[in-house]
Amino acid sequence: MTEAIQLEQVTKIYKGKKAVDSLTMTIEKGSVTALLGPNGAGKTTTVSMILGLHQPTSGRVRLLGGDPRETRIRDRIGAMLQDVSVIDNLKVHETINLFRHYYEKPLALEQLLRISGLEEEKNKMATALSGGQQRRLGFALAAAGDPEVLFLDEPTVGMDVTSRQLFWDTIRAMAGKGRTIVLTTHYLEEADSVADRIVVINNGQLIADGTPSEIKSETAGRVISFTAGASVTSEALAAMPGVTDIQWSGRKVRLFSGNTDRLIAALIEKRLDMRDIEIQSGGLEDAFQALVQQTTSK
Numbered sequence: 663m664t665e666a667i668q669l670e671q672v673t674k675i676y677k678g679k680k681a682v683d684s685l686t687m688t689i690e691k692g693s694v695t696a697l698l699g700p701n702g703a704g705k706t707t708t709v710s711m712i713l714g715l716h717q718p719t720s721g722r723v724r725l726l727g728g729d730p731r732e733t734r735i736r737d738r739i740g741a742m743l744q745d746v747s748v749i750d751n752l753k754v755h756e757t758i759n760l761f762r763h764y765y766e767k768p769l770a771l772e773q774l775l776r777i778s779g780l781e782e783e784k785n786k787m788a789t790a791l792s793g794g795q796q797r798r799l800g801f802a803l804a805a806a807g808d809p810e811v812l813f814l815d816e817p818t819v820g821m822d823v824t825s826r827q828l829f830w831d832t833i834r835a836m837a838g839k840g841r842t843i844v845l846t847t848h849y850l851e852e853a854d855s856v857a858d859r860i861v862v863i864n865n866g867q868l869i870a871d872g873t874p875s876e877i878k879s880e881t882a883g884r885v886i887s888f889t890a891g892a893s894v895t896s897e898a899l900a901a902m903p904g905v906t907d908i909q910w911s912g913r914k915v916r917l918f919s920g921n922t923d924r925l926i927a928a929l930i931e932k933r934l935d936m937r938d939i940e941i942q943s944g945g946l947e948d949a950f951q952a953l954v955q956q957t958t959s960k
């Protein structure tokens with residue numbers, strides 16, 4: 663079996679509203695998959711159903727070929743969720759050891775302290791850790807059982823630059839050992855650098871699925887930026903052929919279009935007052951914005 667996770671027509675309805683809408687996807691073993699989407703897109707709900715914490719309203723979820731609620735499956739997964747709740751009156755190393763004892767073949771305490779960057783904090787009370795340190799403790803606990811599948815829900819929120827670096831280096835090393843990683847993040851540059859697959863969700867539905875370069879190529883070369891003179895208006899720009907979005911920052915304009923060649927020809931023909939014209943190839947951020955916009959305005 664090469665699939666770690668299978669979702670078949672999975673729907674979750676909360677109070678009459680679809681949080682996840684007929685989602686079908688397969689995640690291969692050994693892959694690093696980033697689930698991206700705007701706030702409320704359904705990412706956390708999807709992860710909760712894969713983990714068996716919430717039941718789908720309809721559809722089927724398989725994790726490592728079984729039901730996520732089975733103990734034999736749970737023993738093989740680790741999850742770092744958004745809320746890390748630490749136990750009162752336990753030190754960092756005691757908390758990690760407590761979790762290690764849940765598993766048959768846990769990672770060594772020293773290794774867990776090292777990969778979470780908590781060696782110096784090991785004798786501190788867990789409740790005395792800063793927000794970013796508590797996230798790192800959450801990671802140590804998620805990794806305690808040396809999981810085959812690791813879920814990371816916005817893992818680097820609150821972490822400083824050095825911690826983030828250590829964190830992603832560790833994740834890359836785990837992926838290198840064939841572990842399956844599923845993460846959600848709003849930091850697109852992180853998804854771009856660590857994930858081999860990006861799945862974009864909006865309104866509970868899958869709207870894009872591919873490698874970071876495939877997702878980026880959907881909007882590559884689709885941004886024209888320039889400094890606009892006082893006579894240039896949004897109305898005039900919106901009337902140009904193929905313009906899908908206009909972003910202003912002071913007098914700097916970014917124009918999105920499916921056909922930048924035609925657009926630039928039209929801008930020049932109209933003799934609009936423009937300086938410092940550039941055609942930019944879209945990054946993941948641009949691709950993401952364009953994808954979300956296309957599916958939100960439908």
Ligand SMILES: Nc1ncnc2c1ncn2[C@@H]1O[C@H](COP(=O)(O)OP(=O)(O)OP(=O)(O)O)[C@@H](O)[C@H]1O
Nearest residue numbers: 676677680681699700701702703704705706707708
């Ligand atoms: N327990 C709940 N009860 C009612 N509605 C919920 C519940 N959990 C989530 N929702 C709703 O389901 C939708 C999807 O939420 P979800 O938390 O999965 O989104 P998300 O993509 O993880 O968002 P974020 O990026 O903000 O974390 C939202 O409209 C949210 O309000």
